[in-house]
Structure formats: C-alpha cells, structure tokens
Amino acid sequence: MTESHGGGLLAALEGRQPPAPAWFREALATEPETRFHEVAGARLETLTWGERGKPGLLLMHGNGAHARWWSFIAPFFADQFRVVAFSWSGMGRSDWRETGSYKLDGFIDEALGIAQLEGLFDAPLKPVFVGHSFGGFPTMACAARHGERLRAAVIVDSPMRTPDQRRQFEEARQARELKPLRVYPSFEDAVMRFRLMPVQACEHLYIVDHIARTSLRAVQASDDSPGGWTWCFDPFMWKGYRMGSPSEDLAGARCPIALIWGSRSGLVGPKVIEYARSLAPVGSPMIEIPQADHHVMIDQPLAFVAALRGLLQGWPQA
Helix, strand or coil, rough: CCCCCCCCCCCHHHHCCCCHHHHHHHHCCCCCCCEEEEEECCEEEEEECECCCCCCEEEECCCCCCHHHHHHCCHHCCCCCCCEEECCCEEECCCCCCCCCCCCCHHHHHHHHHHHHCCCCCCCCCCEEEHHHHHHHHHHHHHHHHHHHCCCCECCCCCCCCCCHHHHHHHHHHHCCCCCCCCCCCHHHHHHCCECCCCCCCCCCHHHHHHCCCCCCEEEECCCCCCCCEEEEECCCCCCCCCCCCCHHHHCCCCCCCEEEEECCCCCCHHHHHHHHHHHHCCCCCEHHHHHHHHHHHHHHHHHHHHHHHHHHHCCCC
C-alpha cells in the first residue's frame, strides 16, 4: 500500500462502503484476540484466532501493510490451527523504531518472538510460517537460520532477484527520496486515495475498502499541521535497510518450502519463478493462483484459501 495524490481505487465511492458478500462478512465477524507483545524494544500488534495447542500458522504481511490484511483469510484456518497475524515494527499499530535501525535480523526476531509468545511452538506439530511479498523475505531467512523449528514455510509472491538484480534494486531504492506521509483532511478523503502498491486494479472493492479503513491513523492538530488522517506505516523505515540474501536463504532452507504466486503478478513472472525453482529444495510445491495479481489474497481470496488449505492438508509429509 502507498499514499496517492490522485484518485485511488475507491475514489468513485466517495467514502461510501461497497457491498460485501456473505462469506466476507462472516469472516470479519470472527473477531480475533488482539494483543500487543514487546519484542526487541517495540510493541507489536498481534491478532490470533484458534486455541492454543493446535498446530501453529503464522501469517506475515508485506511492505506498508499490517496484520488485518489477513483478517478475512485467517478465520478459514482457525478450526484446525492456532492462527497468528502480526504487524511488523514500523507498520500497522506496532511501534516505529528509530530511523536506520530496521534490520533483517530484527524482523527474524519479531517473527520468532511472536510465534513463541503466542504459543505456536507449544503444539506437538511445529508451526508453518507464511509470508506475502516483503514478508516472504524474513520467512525465507527464518527457514534458513531456524528451519529446524518450523514444519514448513510458504512464500507468497515474493520476487526473487539474482544477486546483480538485487544490487541494482538496492541502489535504486537507496537513491529514492523519502518524504513524510501526506495528511488528509478527513477520513473519507484518505480512504478515497488508497491504492495498492505496485499499482493494480482490483475487482473486490469491499476488500480494498476494509484494508483502507484499517490502514489509517488520526493526526492531532498542532502549530505545524491542522491535523487529519494518514497511513499507518513509517515512511522512513527503509532508510539504510539491507535485504540480506533471499536467494541464499531459499537455497539454504532447513525446512520444506512452498511457493505461491499470482498468474498476473507484476513482480513474480516466469523468469522469477524459474530462478526460484532452481533455488528451492527439490520437490518444493509451486502453486500459481489464476487471475491473481501481486496481492494474491485480495485478488482471489477464496482460491488462495483453497490452495493453502489443500497444501497444508497433505504437505509436508511427516
């Protein structure tokens, strides 16, 4: 998600909520337990569904997103799993860290720390970690460095770059000018500006609307600002950040790995898939979700649920 100075996906609705199907309303009605846990000096927003003692399922969101991106997905797994979604530091309702202090090692600590605090290591079966987009990179790092603690890891539409491509991407990202978030005068005005990043269309506006409304925070009026509403992420969190080496992490995974991507993804195309296939452990499931862009769980939510359910039913083998 990112801020937009033009019209967003919801602009035509002028702040009105679009109608939603019954399955979506029922999923949101399954309210999670909401807690904040301190990990490495930051309070992290955490949502949980399902009882302790069930096999653990940790859901990790992408850049600029937050835990509630999973709120209409997680309930479908709560009958068999203890499902946990949390907001990375610098995103959602979690604390921001000092600029320049966000590190891959820190995100690994956050994932493992939340899993520990929410009891995902207490069940007889080890937990499964699922990471979307940016969230897939700490997931791969956990699999490489702490894979013996996991049953499996699922990477959802995370772009795998060669070392040269990653170096070019890092240089371009570090050269990009970072700016404070724009403050919108009203909640409705901000909702109308919401868009997905990378920019894409989405036919499920009821999901986009839900995410937009849960992605905003109030800004109090001050001498420098009249106040209003802005997005729930730290615009300077990537200053000085280094991605690590996802290709080495994927190749060095110490637990089973599965990859899921959208057939229309702008970030995970045929070359990325072949590169990832060459790195992943032999026999790793590779699942394409038809008619899905990068935000697979928004573009095809029920297909994503069915794919992940089917995957977890028979994989990995004991």
